[in-house]
Amino acid sequence: MAECEVIIVGLGAMGSACAYHLARRGIRVLGLDRFAPPHAFGSSHGRTRIIREAYFEHPLYVPLVRRAYGLWTELEKLTGRSLFRQTGGLMIGKPDSVVVAGAVRSAQEHSLPHEVLPGAEVRYRFPALHPTDDMVAVWEPRAGILFPEICLEAHLTLARNLGAELHTEEPVLSWEGNGDGVRVTTSKGAYHAGQLVLTAGSWIQSLVTDLKLPLVVERQVQFWFEPKRPLEFQPERCPIHIWEHEPGRFFYGFPDLGEGVKVACHHEGEIANPDSINREVRPEDIEAMRAVVRQFLPDADGPLRSAVVCMYTDTPDGHFFIDRHPAHPRVLIASPCSGHGFKFSSVIGDVLASLLTGGPMQFDLSLFKDRPLKAT
Numbered sequence: 197m198a199e200c201e202v203i204i205v206g207l208g209a210m211g212s213a214c215a216y217h218l219a220r221r222g223i224r225v226l227g228l229d230r231f232a233p234p235h236a237f238g239s240s241h242g243r244t245r246i247i248r249e250a251y252f253e254h255p256l257y258v259p260l261v262r263r264a265y266g267l268w269t270e271l272e273k274l275t276g277r278s279l280f281r282q283t284g285g286l287m288i289g290k291p292d293s294v295v296v297a298g299a300v301r302s303a304q305e306h307s308l309p310h311e312v313l314p315g316a317e318v319r320y321r322f323p324a325l326h327p328t329d330d331m332v333a334v335w336e337p338r339a340g341i342l343f344p345e346i347c348l349e350a351h352l353t354l355a356r357n358l359g360a361e362l363h364t365e366e367p368v369l370s371w372e373g374n375g376d377g378v379r380v381t382t383s384k385g386a387y388h389a390g391q392l393v394l395t396a397g398s399w400i401q402s403l404v405t406d407l408k409l410p411l412v413v414e415r416q417v418q419f420w421f422e423p424k425r426p427l428e429f430q431p432e433r434c435p436i437h438i439w440e441h442e443p444g445r446f447f448y449g450f451p452d453l454g455e456g457v458k459v460a461c462h463h464e465g466e467i468a469n470p471d472s473i474n475r476e477v478r479p480e481d482i483e484a485m486r487a488v489v490r491q492f493l494p495d496a497d498g499p500l501r502s503a504v505v506c507m508y509t510d511t512p513d514g515h516f517f518i519d520r521h522p523a524h525p526r527v528l529i530a531s532p533c534s535g536h537g538f539k540f541s542s543v544i545g546d547v548l549a550s551l552l553t554g555g556p557m558q559f560d561l562s563l564f565k566d567r568p569l570k571a572t
């Protein structure tokens with residue numbers, strides 16, 4: 197049976213970063229994936245992801261995202277690839293909305309540069325965006341766009357160069373703890389390691405069937421529309437934007453990077469199973485998105501260029517899940533990121549590597565662990 201120090205199951209956003217950060221610490225790593233990442237079957241495809249700092253979900257994410265920025269920059273230097281484009285960002289909604297009030301709170305607590313703009317000023321400065329007069333926007337200059345498939349490839353390439361063994365098209369079928377480690381069985385063989393990391397994204401529940409993880413997989417569609425006024429959507433004039441357009445209802449959008457204006461709803465997707473999810477985009481999916489676009493981005497309401505289905509893996513409170521298996525301390529579970537994890541994957545890879553090697557931990561992870569889990 198092949199031996200290594202750590203086995204990683206799932207080489208998507210989190211697993212690829214973890215492989216890199218372990219390999220750079222000199223740890224013997226085996227990474228396994230059922231597909232050949234980057235692929236379009238999980239949660240990390242669709243050409244763009246937002247990164248932002250004035251984190252409306254909770255101020256505790258701010259130190260993590262700051263470190264993530266640093267690590268993305270480092271990765272760009274090491275690989276010579278362009279992974280990030282700064283556009284600035286707008287969080288738009290009523291003054292007391294989750295998105296606006298939360299972004300202001302994080303910005304104030306962490307002294308982040310920001311401005312609160314009235315709706316009319318947003319319309320003037322960013323003519324693509326049409327907030328109503330009772331909306332405001334929190335402007336943050338450092339926000340921008342990550343290119344997820346390239347980021348993932350960068351982590352995998354560096355991990356491989358540093359000696360990580362990465363097997364693709366090799367699904368993990370099961371694992372079991374034994375005295376001094378963990379045994380993992382795949383479609384092609386069996387492996388033994390001191391520790392196991394489960395970063396299987398939307399498939400995580402199939403690998404911990406003994407736990408009642410309170411997770412839900414959600415179908416999400418990403419759309420690219422042809423803009424009617426292309427100049428308004430150029431990255432110089434159109435930052436990334438996240439809207440709470442009604443209480444508890446969110447959508448977001450990107451400038452046109454040459455492929456059309458990308459928009460998507462945040463949540464509101466149907467509950468799905470990752471193995472049987474409907475990957476066809478239906479007319480009703482398009483119509484629901486267009487209704488929002490017509491109201492708030494009317495100049496993006498041109499022909500649909502493309503659309504693709506993706507998956508969120510949601511926790512009940514929307515915060516991440518990073519913790520040891522309660523019955524198997526050699527097994528670390530990390531990935532259900534409730535639709536906002538990509539930007540953090542660089543730092544989560546580093547955090548996981550520290551947890552696995554007993555290194556110092558500089559971040560407060562209390563939001564992500566000690567969740568009410570029971571082994572059955």
Ligand SMILES: Cc1cc2nc3c(=O)[nH]c(=O)nc-3n(C[C@H](O)[C@H](O)[C@H](O)COP(=O)(O)OP(=O)(O)OC[C@H]3O[C@@H](n4cnc5c(N)ncnc54)[C@H](O)[C@@H]3O)c2cc1C
Pocket residue numbers: 205206207208209210211228229230231233237238239240242244245246247366367368369395396397398399400403416417418460506507508530531532533534535536537538539540
């Ligand atoms: C439409 C959409 C938009 C998003 N927008 C943003 C955004 O703007 N900003 C942001 O920060 N985040 C965003 N997110 C969230 C972010 O993309 C995810 O949190 C992140 O990509 C999840 O990474 P992951 O590693 O957990 O999952 P994945 O990247 O899906 O990786 C899981 C991997 O596990 C593998 N796997 C599963 N089961 C097995 C098995 N049994 N054996 C071997 N391998 C297995 C899979 O093949 C896959 O490669 C968005 C997500 C979606 C879907």
